[in-house]
Amino acid sequence: MRTARPEDTRWLTDQEQRTWRAYMHAVTLLEDHLDRQLQRDAGMPHMYYGLLVQLAEAPRRRLRMTELAIGAKITRSRLSHAVARLEKNGWVRRENCAADKRGQVAVLTDEGYEVLARTAPGHVAAVRQAMFDRLTPEQQKSLGEIMSVIAEGLQPKDGGADLPWLR
């Protein structure tokens, strides 16, 4: 990241630039689309919906705050605010963690589960319509591989795959 000298920069080729812009446009439009869809039908932004989904899938519908944050790829701070809001809606409840007195556990309430059950079909349909219905099976496979590679590269694993010289 510390390319100090502009003359050393490997600029994007025309092809790469087109790809990058298509990516940015698609991502911007899609996130916008889903945010609106969920705000309208479920009364919450996409990220919050994702939190409820994770809780619904977890054993006993509960997760430590930190695990939830990691799973959702967000900071603990952001999660704190989000859970506060979801709690106000009655969709999530906080409990103390028995094993670690610092810990908090977010629990999906029955009411929260209801919201999810009621709105999931519409959301899946939106995702299908915007993405899967427009892609061939090969493209879907390819997309999955590509996104996995990118996500892996950005995972803040302090194991230090990014810092081999510190091994």
Add this chain to the structure above:
Amino acid sequence: MRTARPEDTRWLTDQEQRTWRAYMHAVTLLEDHLDRQLQRDAGMPHMYYGLLVQLAEAPRRRLRMTELAIGAKITRSRLSHAVARLEKNGWVRRENCAADKRGQVAVLTDEGYEVLARTAPGHVAAVRQAMFDRLTPEQQKSLGEIMSVIAEGLQPKDGGADLPWLR
């Protein structure tokens, strides 16, 4: 989007679900990564940087607000706030539009151009490292096609490709 009955829902297959999650994770992590990179090196979020880039590429480094909003895939309201901030930084200037008294033209200042010139190399490097360096040429090509398809499908073209029955 009006799938009222859950029993009619075509849920995502396991494969599709994996793809969708990989997508969400990659997109979340990448946007986060680039936002941090640009906040640190250029003092602005990714979206704002994109606005300066568009202005820099436009003839005479200026664009009507609405065109800029369309190009960036954001609402005029959001753009209004964003330009207000960039103006405060001295990177953009507003001018009245001669042809349309309602219109405003956003103009990239020399100072704004400087910021771009100074920070572009670092940003390109970040994009390369996070995306292009990790993908094969075939994957890059595929990604471009896939994202174009998705973006097209979400383009708010009132021509109504989404509403064929209204034709």
Add this chain to the structure above:
DNA sequence: GGCCTCTTCTTGAAACTTAAACAAGTCGGC
């Protein structure tokens, strides 16, 4: 001209995110 409708852009408030600082608790070593 006068009227109606649409477009352009801005505004203000509420919601959401970020960054930094902090209280409280854990853990290992001494």
Add this chain to the structure above:
DNA sequence: GCCGACTTGTTTAAGTTTCAAGAAGAGGCC
């Protein structure tokens, strides 16, 4: 036991985005 370093989760303030409302001009039609 106690110290120091680290972890957990929250809080505050500042920045950004959204939503609804509105001022001002454009443009068509009579």
